[in-house]
Amino acid sequence: MRLLYLCLGWLFVALGVVGAFLPVLPTTPFLLLAVACFARSSPRLEAWLMEHPKFGPPLKNWRREGAISRRAKIAAVTLMAASYALFWFGTSPPFWRAMLVAAVMIVPAVFVVTRPEPSS
DSSP: OHHHHHHHHHHHHHHHHHHHHOTTSOSHHHHHHHHHHHHHHOHHHHHHHHTOTTTHHHHHHHHHHOOOOHHHHHHHHHHHHHHHHHHHHHHOOOHHHHHHHHHHHHHHHHHHHHSOOOOO
């Protein structure tokens, strides 16, 4: 199991790094999954991610408080709205599909917005 968690951790790190450069792919959720996998397979790699200068602070905020910074919330919801606009205007979906996609996108947006902000 340790090897499986280690491989999954690296897969999630790779997806997180790609997400840092592609606006349609999130970074932090993949890095949260990577930290969880590394916690079960490699404390050294877990510590490396948690102490990373760029990615460490959001990971620590989430682990400590379940918190998301205001800047990250704004970015996430803005990108979700932009993605929906591209979907809407780019594909001209039927009404039922547009509502289904909106409902699926609203759930994570509400989740993100309702998380507390970091206290520090």
